[in-house]
Amino acid sequence: MPRLDGIEKVTGRARYVDDLVLPGMWFGRTIRSRHRHARLVEIRRDPSLGWSRLVFIEASDVPGENVLALLEDDQPVLARGVIRHVAEPVALVAAPTPEEAEEAAARITVVEEPLPAVLTVEEALASRVLLHGEDNVFKRIEVKKGDVETAFGRADLVVEGEYATGPQEQLYIEPQGMIAEPRPDGGVVVRGSMQCPYYVHRALKRALGLPDEKVVVVQTTTGGGFGGKEEYPSMIAAHAALLARKAGRPVKIVYDRHEDLLATTKRHPSRVRHRTALLRDGSLLGMDVDLTLDGGAYATLSPVVLSRATLHAAGPYRCENVRIRSRVVATNHPPHGAFRGFGAPQALFALELHVTKIARTLGADPVELRRRWAMREGDTTATGQVLRWSVAAHEVLDAAVGRYRSRATPPPPPPKKRGVGVSLYLHGAGFTGSGEERLKGRAAVEARDGRFRVLAASTEIGQGTRTIFAQIAADALGVPLEAIDLEEPDTSRVPDSGPTVASRTCMVVGAVIAAAAEDLRGALARFGEGKGLASRDPRELAAAHFRERGALRVDRTYASPAGVRFDEATYTGDAYPVYGWGCNVAEVDVDTDTGEVAITRFVAAADAGRAIHPALVEGQVEGGALQGIGWATVEGVTYENGRVREDRMATAIVPTTLDAPSIETVLVEKPYPHGPFGAKGIGELPIDGPAPAIASALFDAIGALVPEIPLTPEKVLRAIEGTSG
């Protein structure tokens, strides 16, 4: 079945935020800091410009609280007093044309007095300069299972390793943007590119000091998100709304690529140390993991990213003695934030490359070692969670390795060397810990004159939300797909289903829609029986109900499966209701003259529980895999004095068609009893495994382990030359 938004997207009719023009609309620009840490002395405006014709906003103009509401209220909408990272928003201007706005922005000087900065995790932990609390630590977590000390005491050998990953840019092809429109009642309507309308709604209420009903947030067609449009859209929405209310007219802010790259959030860089206690025969006795993330200048979502990283650090393996200690620290980098995988890819890169190292140290086959250690139903995770259902570790491993071995290509001639690497991993679906219980995501299905409408705040950002929701509702109602309408994600019209993140949309919100649709079907059937109607067709019953009593709507709220419990104080219990399972096999040819790594084959086996729409699931697997491949190979974001160096598309490199291998996808289905038709989350899982599979393949090819991605030719050539003396 083709996706529902396909036709509008291939004809150019889909309207993205930059395609929208509102009558009388002005254009906004953001004035940003130049320093990484500074005292904000003064914002000077060139007096020769006619400022009375323009709109100018600084921190003192924020009518509500000058905070970007998220987990902690540490990030201002506009900097006041102190600058904490390069490209921090300081002031705003709006003008009738983009050119005039740009000209005005150029006539504003931000006077900054530099302060000592924190640019590395080590500097943060040394706490000589304090950015947050008493120790620059946003959050710390410790997970304990069994007795690690004793396990290491019993070990025949201990394998140690330290692994690092750099920041990664989401590089959605549509840059961020918002249009705000003031309402006569003092309220505001904001439209734009986003993943989470209710996050934006909450942030606007706080910053503008407005009640619920005076803020309306509408998602426009969104050109990719990957987590990058989870938290930052709230910032742009607040800026556009501030300008629009002062201007008394609509104001559009659309970032150009340069601004988007400089200012918006990237994936957290990580440093992970592993110590693993083993017996000579390959028995896994104990794991000791120490994980640190660089959170950047403000907390944003870092504590939750740390949580997911920590909960994935021991991976898909059975181990009785585990200790994981982790922390996320404050630095003067632009805030790091959500990116597909949300901490899990960093943790799993370290773990899976370390397992490859262990196999090599033991002289064991890396596939067999993983098979031996992999969890099965009934096994217990590091948090003591007993896996009661839907464990597919062995299935994905067999599927991927089987596909890889089903054909072979001849190895390349010198100077190239071939290597093969494997990774096995899991991804917790839905919010971490008690998140879903706290959030209570809602959705509704409404019967009108012979048609049905799904009301949910989950956004379509390319992954196929609308198609899947329509399918789930149609199946649960027992009506054809054509009878389903989908309400736009507009906070004045749809309930708060929670954010479109964490691989929760299909599994969690989809389950709520399925439940609501089933209830609605039952209610219509009872109505029909009560009226003595002959028809059993829900469409006819809906039409009859509509004629007599009007629309019929069922709202439902998500409830976790019975017995799913997590203790956030001790980090024990059911970290996620269920996990998706994945395995990658990467084959690489390494040019030993230049250090170039070409991926010649790439197999991705993924378990989605049940693939409700197989083509969409494959799309998630292939897209996620290539983002993981890019992160492992060419996608290096670096900082120079706290400023992003890769600040143009020409330097912010992602894979092209000639870099991308033809990804061989194998779907595995291990149904989850509490997901819609057995489905589990699939959005993030595919990005967790490619990097360690490729790094393992490189290790296999050249006999040297490169512990830090991206595996640039520079690092690879150095490693090759290190091995050849």
Added chain:
Amino acid sequence: MTGFVVNGRRVEVETSARPLLDVLRLDLGLTGTKEGCGEGECGACSVLIGDRVVNSCLVPLCQVEGEEVTTVEGLSSGRELSSLQRAFVERGAAQCGICTPGFLLAAESLLRRNGAPTLEEVRVALAGNLCRCTGYVKIYEAVLGASRGEAP
């Protein structure tokens, strides 16, 4: 004035070195052509001049005098999708859709010159277009499928 033909319609715009992309989007309302970077790196702004695909963000308006320009809006005739557009829909080659118009025009240019491309030729022809959603696999399938006139 600079006169040229867009999707079969003759237009005149005051001569300048403004990027063709801006003229298409702002002056002519053809917003199907997207801006992803403004520096010729992403291919989202791809249009055809004659049969050749170009980044419209890097073409100064003055250079299209007398040319035939095709944008995504010109690919379908009326409400009838082209076989390439149909293949993109049916194979799931469009996800978020922002890169889709550019890919369609790069593929259209390829198929006009080479009706039966190999996978490798498709990859080379699309190397100037970035997609961040699909991993490219379904895009190749769509282009190859359309070239063979296959039903999915």
Added chain:
Amino acid sequence: MTALRAVVARDLGDAVETLATGDPDVRVVAGGTDVMVAVQAGTFRGRALLDIWRLPEPRGVRLEGGVLAIGALESYTDLQRDPLVRAHLPSLVAAAATIGGVQIQNRGTLGGNLANASPAGDTLPVLLALDAEVECVSRSGTRRLSVHDFFVGYRRTALRPDELLVRILVPIPAGERLLFRKVGTRAANAISKVVLAACVRVRDGALESIRIGAGSLAPTPIRLPRTEALLRGRRLDPALADEAGLSVAAEVRPIDDVRSTAAYRRRAAGNILRRWLLELAAA
């Protein structure tokens, strides 16, 4: 802000007359793949573009004696498709195919690559290795100069403000092997970390002649005269290949930048030449 003004040249005479006025605010644009990037980024210095895209004269590829005369407005796509270029200059075809994607290859021109004079310009080491000449026209006439004299500093050329680059003249190699290798930031649409091109004549197991052009290894595209001298007349064997690799690494003057490191560039360039010589020795 007003739109950037365009002065459209009808023919070569028209273009040369406009350049003769000496207005420093008027900058030449051909395919736009460098100039328009600067315009879009706001770093363009000038108020008007002199558009030479439609000039009829600097087009086409002709065989003139033993020389291939290539119009400066030939695009990278044109070069890849031209039968004469394909037959005689495979390294130029290879270089053209690595530049940008199809969209860039359809607009970017050989003359533009020269005039832009980026140290990373992918065709420039090829033209250096081929001992090409460029032909420039101004109101005072036509002059030819060797590409070796063309790059006078970082992004600076010997082209006078009143001159237009119209043709590139390449002596057709006879019995010489043309080699090209680029390592970019990725497989396509990439600016090079290292580019190397060579024109080699082997006779009886020895290197009779070798010319090597190098990109992204110095402030300008360069030849490697010391390494060439080291190799000339020497017997091809693995020891010579090793020696040549070290010589390249010592001769180039690369920098650390956002795309690579100086150390890598030295090593990779040396390894590429070493590999070529090993392959020639084995052939």
